[in-house]
Amino acid sequence: MSKIVRCPKCGSEVPEDNLRCFFCGSMLDISVGPLSFIANKKGGLVISIIAIITILFLLKWFF
Numbered sequence: 001m002s003k004i005v006r007c008p009k010c011g012s013e014v015p016e017d018n019l020r021c022f023f024c025g026s027m028l029d030i031s032v033g034p035l036s037f038i039a040n041k042k043g044g045l046v047i048s049i050i051a052i053i054t055i056l057f058l059l060k061w062f063f
């Protein structure tokens with residue numbers, strides 16, 4: 001079910017599931033990668049940061 005995206009660096013077609021282009025090894029644009037839901041969703045980045053902080057806080061609390 002993965003779509004094909006173009007590598008922004010070399011222009012090769014790679015599945016959007018890949019974080020890196022397997023032709024040139026460059027990182028694919030986050031807006032077309034598997035983390036695109038963070039970039040596309042409004043406020044998603046803030047929610048992600050809050051979630052990470054919460055997880056770190058819980059880890060510190062329990063251990």
Ligand SMILES: [Zn+2]
Pocket residue numbers: 007008009010011012021022023024025026
């Ligand atoms: Zn490439």
